[in-house]
Amino acid sequence: MIELLWLLLPVAAASGWLAAKQSIKAKSATSPFHLTPEYFRGVNYLLNEEPDKAIDVFIQLMEVSSETVETHLALGALFRRRGEVNRAIRIHQNLISRPSLSASQHSLALLELSQDYRRAGLLDRAENLFLELVNSEEHEIYAYRQLLDIYQQEHDWEKAILTARKLANVSPEPIHFIIAHYYCEQADLLRQQGLQEAARQAIQQALQVDPHCVRASILEGTQAVDAGTLEQAIRAFQRVEKQDPDYLTEVLESLQFCFQELQRPLDFTRYLRHILERYGGISPMLMLAKLINHQHGESKAADFIVTQLHKRPSLRGLDLLLDLVISNPDSISRDHLLLLKDMTVQLIKNKHLYKCHHCGFKGKTLHWQCPSCKQWNTIKAIQGQENG
Numbered sequence: 060m061i062e063l064l065w066l067l068l069p070v071a072a073a074s075g076w077l078a079a080k081q082s083i084k085a086k087s088a089t090s091p092f093h094l095t096p097e098y099f100r101g102v103n104y105l106l107n108e109e110p111d112k113a114i115d116v117f118i119q120l121m122e123v124s125s126e127t128v129e130t131h132l133a134l135g136a137l138f139r140r141r142g143e144v145n146r147a148i149r150i151h152q153n154l155i156s157r158p159s160l161s162a163s164q165h166s167l168a169l170l171e172l173s174q175d176y177r178r179a180g181l182l183d184r185a186e187n188l189f190l191e192l193v194n195s196e197e198h199e200i201y202a203y204r205q206l207l208d209i210y211q212q213e214h215d216w217e218k219a220i221l222t223a224r225k226l227a228n229v230s231p232e233p234i235h236f237i238i239a240h241y242y243c244e245q246a247d248l249l250r251q252q253g254l255q256e257a258a259r260q261a262i263q264q265a266l267q268v269d270p271h272c273v274r275a276s277i278l279e280g281t282q283a284v285d286a287g288t289l290e291q292a293i294r295a296f297q298r299v300e301k302q303d304p305d306y307l308t309e310v311l312e313s314l315q316f317c318f319q320e321l322q323r324p325l326d327f328t329r330y331l332r333h334i335l336e337r338y339g340g341i342s343p344m345l346m347l348a349k350l351i352n353h354q355h356g357e358s359k360a361a362d363f364i365v366t367q368l369h370k371r372p373s374l375r376g377l378d379l380l381l382d383l384v385i386s387n388p389d390s391i392s393r394d395h396l397l398l399l400k401d402m403t404v405q406l407i408k409n410k411h412l413y414k415c416h417h418c419g420f421k422g423k424t425l426h427w428q429c430p431s432c433k434q435w436n437t438i439k440a441i442q443g444q445e446n447g
């Protein structure tokens with residue numbers, strides 16, 4: 060009986076809506092729902108719990124005409140929303156097969172059907188319909204966006220790049236930085252396949268499309284480290300500062316490695332000081348403190364941290380300070396500090412280190428595309444006090 064309810068409700072609503080619409084038009088319209096024998100046949104199917112046959116009857120009853128197209132569309136969309144995708148598909152396919160539809164009604168029905176296919180996971184069929192829809196001026200941008208979604212889902216970066224370039228020609232929104240990410244995705248795959256030269260070219264393409272693509276610089280640097288060309292790696296990693304200093308945290312460890320390998324530890328210390336003075340941030344401060352500890356001992360490092368904590372209070376800075384004090388056996392309040400230390404470790408462990416500034420998503424790793432809102436470049440390390 061639940062089936063009966065769900066089917067009759069939309070039909071009733073649709074026919075009521077249609078009747079209202081027709082009365083507004085002041086037409087002596089005939090209702091599409093006469094209580095004909097056919098209608099009772101449909102109800103009978105429902106009572107026998109054969110809803111698919113019932114739908115066929117009702118669809119036939121509600122003949123497709125310019126007056127009822129919208130009702131069919133509403134009914135189909137309703138079925139899709141309820142997860143009854145196969146029924147939605149039947150209604151929309153039925154619509155499309157009618158030659159009486161106007162061009163704009165036809166593309167509207169195509170649009171609905173393509174959404175049904177997406178919902179049903181029939182991506183190749185959805186793709187074909189969207190490829191048809193990009194020719195309609197009305198739905199062009201929407202269709203390109205849907206195609207992009209599909210290609211992203213299928214990791215078909217080549218098609219994604221081609222489609223995004225076409226979209227860029229008709230859409231006012233900037234998407235060059237997304238195209239750069241597609242090239243980076245491509246480069247990632249090529250590297251996994253051992254195709255280093257092709258990967259290198261994809262990375263350069265990314266930088267060409269979006270000179271501010273941090274991800275491409277990190278990829279270039281990582282590739283250079285693998286190839287042993289450390290000077291080039293340093294150049295690529297240091298480029299991040301000009302592209303977007305908020306991402307510097309991601310390259311500091313790699314930079315430290317490169318400078319160490321090249322026996323240039325002082326250059327690295329100098330670079331860290333420059334970064335810290337210019338942009339602040341916890342990571343360069345912690346790194347520098349560890350270097351000072353290593354080169355000049357605990358008390359110098361503690362002095363440095365206390366000065367820094369004074370400028371920018373942070374739990375992680377405090378944590379490192381506690382490490383230093385605890386390792387000092389003369390400390391009188393050692394037990395107290397151990398308690399504090401436990402607290403900070405707990406706090407850091409529970410903290411999310413990355414946050415999407417578009418939707419607020421938080422996570423422990425860097426995603427280039429936010430898993431929650433699907434925006435690109437919106438996730439960054441949480442800086443300052445908030446980072447704990």
Ligand SMILES: [Zn+2]
Nearest residue numbers: 415418429432
């Ligand atoms: Zn987000």
